[in-house]
Amino acid sequence: MTDEYDVIVAGAGPAGAQCARDLAARGYDVVVLETEREAEFPRTSNKSTAGTFPSMMTAFSIPDDVVMNYTDAVVLESPNDHFVQEQAGAVLEFADFKRFLVEDGRADGAEYRFDARVTAPIMENGEIVGVRYNGDEEVYGKIVVDATGPSAPLAKALGVSDLKRENHAIGVEYELEGIHVDHPGFADLTDAMMLRLDHNLAPGGYSWIFHTGEDTAKVGLCYIQNESHRQNARESFGIDDYLEFWLETDPRFRDAERIEGVQHRGSAHIQLPGERLSTDNFMAIGDTVPTVDPLWGEGIHKGMKSARAAAATVDACLDKGVEDTSAEQMALYDKLWHRDVAPQMSTRLLMTELLYLAPNERYDRLMADLRRLDENTLAKANRGNKRAIAKLLHLEDLPLLARYLQNRRGIELPSALDRTLERTAGASPGRFD
Incomplete structure (x- = not known):
């Protein structure tokens, strides 16, 4: 293993692995540092509902064999009503999806170091030149990409991350079998992804049922501890209590059982990013800057888009041996992010926060x-x-x-x-x- 690379990527989630995948395909020397051990990956980071849309699958050449179920409708539920819209989608087996991104990048030459917890940037003359991990181990690169999600050890140290605790959303999801996906009195959820707005179940957020085939589905909820949560929260209820309450009171789950050993927990920030997403030799991608779709909660496509914007920025900074990784040149990433990854973000957040407050x-x-x-x-x-x-x-x-x-x-x-x-x-x- 060398200790000098064109690009260092911290984190092997969808954004980090896709960034490495793009860069390796273009011939760059790239190394990915991932906290988890390879034999267990992604046991602790298997946190996504993994609902996405065919546009992501096509744009990033994702194979069908990581898909649990293709869906053809999106359903919105309120406490007493629902709305159905035809919309093709895909519910991924998230662990398989993440492993595919890693192996596909490796096939093009990306190097992975698992069991490598990033702790701090290595600085010279006020600029990041490398990464320290596992306490005292070091690796150097011309450009560093932080894809570690909300922990953001590099982005925070460089003043790029501006994640606010009050905007922190938490979620939990089970996978169930024995669900009545077409129960009388409810919308038919066969081959559908359903989001429910109901403060009785998820005060300050929403809950979901994503059909994964036959009588199985991913079922979960998430919320921000915002004003609506404070007004509608049940005394002493934690997030698991709300999910259990839903499972006990909704007739669609009357005969349902949890699939043993399958549970997902995650978090994201629902907010605008900070003033900048990059600086000298550095970019932050994925959930390190809030990239989750504010209305649907879909973060995979946004994270993948941010990875591609980062790879395009590397091209612009290291192209043809003329290296310019100054903050001014790296700011191309900021422009691409606001144009291609999350346009109209402030207006979309307005709508989302109004929904949560209603x-x-x-x-x-x-x-x-x-x-x-x-x-x-x-x-x-x-x-x-x-x-x-x-x-x-x-x-x-x-x-x-x-x-x-x-x-x-x-x-x-x-x-x-x-x-x-x-x-x-x-x-x-x-x-x-």
Whole structure:
């Protein structure tokens, strides 16, 4: 093993492994440092629901054999209603998916060092030049990529990570068999991915059922400990208690049993990234900067896109032997991230936080609105289209908007939302100070 590389990647999750995969295919010397032991990988980092869309599978050449089930619908549920939209999807076997990315990158020459816990950057003249891991072991590179997720030891040390504790979402998921996926009174969840908005089950978040074939599914929930969580939380309930409560009270789970030894726990931050995502010789990708889709909670595609943006930045910085890894040149990654990975992020977060703050009865009205509007409204709203979001708002939402903005003084409503509320209320709501 050498101690000098073109690129060092910290973390072998989807973002880190895909970045190494792209770079190795382009002929770069890349090494990946992964905390877990190879024989167990990814036992402790097998944390994703692994719901994604065919666009990711095609764009990144992901084989069918890592897919548990292909789905053809997305279902949104409220406490008393539901909305069904035709939308192709894929539920991955996350561990197989991660192992595929590692082996495919290795086939092109990427080096992996497992059981290698990254602890700190190696600095020279104020710039990162390498990584220290397992206490005193060192490796050097022209460019370093932090893909370690929320722990972000390198990004935090360099002032790139700005993850806020109050934006930290936690989740738990079981895999079950014996589920009634087409139970009377509910939407048919056969070959579907379902998200449920219901503060009784996930105060300040949402729950889900992802059909994985026959009578099996991934079932879980997540939430942020936000205002809605504080208002709706059950006394002494932890996240496992909410999931058990759902399993005990929903008739779809009457005959269901947990598949032994299969449980996933994870976390992510639902927030805007910091002012910068890179600096001299350095980039942060995946969940190291918040890349999870704010509405659907889908993080795989976003993480993979951030990996590809990072690989393109390496090309621009190391191309043809003319090396320029200054902060100014590395800032190409920031531009690509905001353009290709998470465009309209602030507007999409507005919609997401409004959803989390809304009461249960508002969720029922949302289902009716979605049926009333054209089928593309939800997709456009999830992409941050202001007109589409405005179509989902009513006069009764003014107090909700005020609550959202009460701790964000001086923030104005997006113009399209402002105009819609003006027409609805007969007077401009303007700015909530």
